[in-house]
Amino acid sequence: MKLQKLVCPFLISCLLCGCGKGTVVSSNKQSTHHEIGESVHEQNYDDNSVINLVYPKTGIEEVDQQIVAWTQYYQKLYATDRNDIALQEKTELNIDYQSYLKDDRYISIKLDVFISIHENQEFIETLVYDLDHQAFVTISDFMDTAALELLSEKVREMLEEQYPEECNSQNYAIFTAPSVKNFAKFIMRKDALVVYFEPGTVFDHSAYLELPYEDLLDGLNMASEETSVFVPYEDVLNEPVKNIDPDKPMVALTFDDGPTKKYTLAILDTLKEYQASATFFVLGSRASDYPEILQRMILEGNEIGNHTFSHKQLTTLSKENIEEEITATQESIHDVTNRYPKLIRPPYGSKNDTVMQCAEGKKIVTWSLDTEDWKSRNTETIVNKVINEVNDGDIILMHDLYASTAEAAIILIPKLQDLGYQLVTVSDLYEFSKNDSGKIM
Numbered sequence: 001m002k003l004q005k006l007v008c009p010f011l012i013s014c015l016l017c018g019c020g021k022g023t024v025v026s027s028n029k030q031s032t033h034h035e036i037g038e039s040v041h042e043q044n045y046d047d048n049s050v051i052n053l054v055y056p057k058t059g060i061e062e063v064d065q066q067i068v069a070w071t072q073y074y075q076k077l078y079a080t081d082r083n084d085i086a087l088q089e090k091t092e093l094n095i096d097y098q099s100y101l102k103d104d105r106y107i108s109i110k111l112d113v114f115i116s117i118h119e120n121q122e123f124i125e126t127l128v129y130d131l132d133h134q135a136f137v138t139i140s141d142f143m144d145t146a147a148l149e150l151l152s153e154k155v156r157e158m159l160e161e162q163y164p165e166e167c168n169s170q171n172y173a174i175f176t177a178p179s180v181k182n183f184a185k186f187i188m189r190k191d192a193l194v195v196y197f198e199p200g201t202v203f204d205h206s207a208y209l210e211l212p213y214e215d216l217l218d219g220l221n222m223a224s225e226e227t228s229v230f231v232p233y234e235d236v237l238n239e240p241v242k243n244i245d246p247d248k249p250m251v252a253l254t255f256d257d258g259p260t261k262k263y264t265l266a267i268l269d270t271l272k273e274y275q276a277s278a279t280f281f282v283l284g285s286r287a288s289d290y291p292e293i294l295q296r297m298i299l300e301g302n303e304i305g306n307h308t309f310s311h312k313q314l315t316t317l318s319k320e321n322i323e324e325e326i327t328a329t330q331e332s333i334h335d336v337t338n339r340y341p342k343l344i345r346p347p348y349g350s351k352n353d354t355v356m357q358c359a360e361g362k363k364i365v366t367w368s369l370d371t372e373d374w375k376s377r378n379t380e381t382i383v384n385k386v387i388n389e390v391n392d393g394d395i396i397l398m399h400d401l402y403a404s405t406a407e408a409a410i411i412l413i414p415k416l417q418d419l420g421y422q423l424v425t426v427s428d429l430y431e432f433s434k435n436d437s438g439k440i441m
């Protein structure tokens, strides 16, 4: 089995073209980093507002309290800002995270906050926690004055190289000076210290820098660790044979926002038991967390679709950012399954001409039957809705995030088959179904 390098070609091209400018959110997203904590996923949406929060639960009380405090703060800020204006468009709050473990000792958490109310705003929160001392870490805890001066020097050197036009301002001089306050936002990755500058500090836009530990100081007492390497998915040799009868009714079950360990696996077990297939619209940010689940999906005849990287409403993003969301997800799914998805489901079903353009040869898939499982969180309600409303050719929307949905799927899979429906993937539905009702694009 050959080993695949961690850095995907997309990331390299992205770094080369310098599109890091002002896009801190995308800085590390091409390879996911969830090294610590279980993901907590909260959603709440209606006609005017979409809220999608993903943040880690580490089991360390102080850390978890801080993370929850941040998510509450931004939810409040979002609610207040929404109240201030007459709302015409759908507004959005999206929180996503990265987490790192260095030397089995330092936990770093970075929250990316995205608020879209008329205009898009981005915020970053970071924390570093020392497991040995059971305390939060500031940069002065491991850098003395000399080390801090060297850091400031290195930072200026790198910024002047990356942003030669913008390094003459007074702000630039003030906010890159060797003070603890200027370097309050940082994380410790295995390979490098990463520092973040918010908009309105060093520059008008945000910026971040990755500083390999070796470039800092010997006295820092920190070195790069080996980073983990993905084992690629060798091509599937025994892809399941499907016997789909185009003359019989069929529906496509679809599960969004996963995978999750508990619920996705339970759904997969039942699909396998009844030789049924489904389509999983996974998030790029989760794909590399669960390579074995994605591989199992494919091996057992299911389909994987692209549900973007960080679940933002695509219609509020620039063309460049939409492309980034789609491409990063294509790559992260390909990294673990050796396949590029052919389907895209935009979060919240939101699409416009730009989104369609960015889809480039991939099908945009929404749904024809919405179980509203995220709203009811009730197994019986979900099962009844599907059984009462299902039609030949339907694409059924569910989320493999909730126990109630997994339980509903376990009941629905044999029940739909008893009613005469073949359970097929979305691509197979498009290919074989004679009924166009569910083939919504």
Ligand code: ZN
Residues within 6 Å of the ligand: 256, 257, 307, 311, 347, 348
């Ligand atoms: Zn979704």
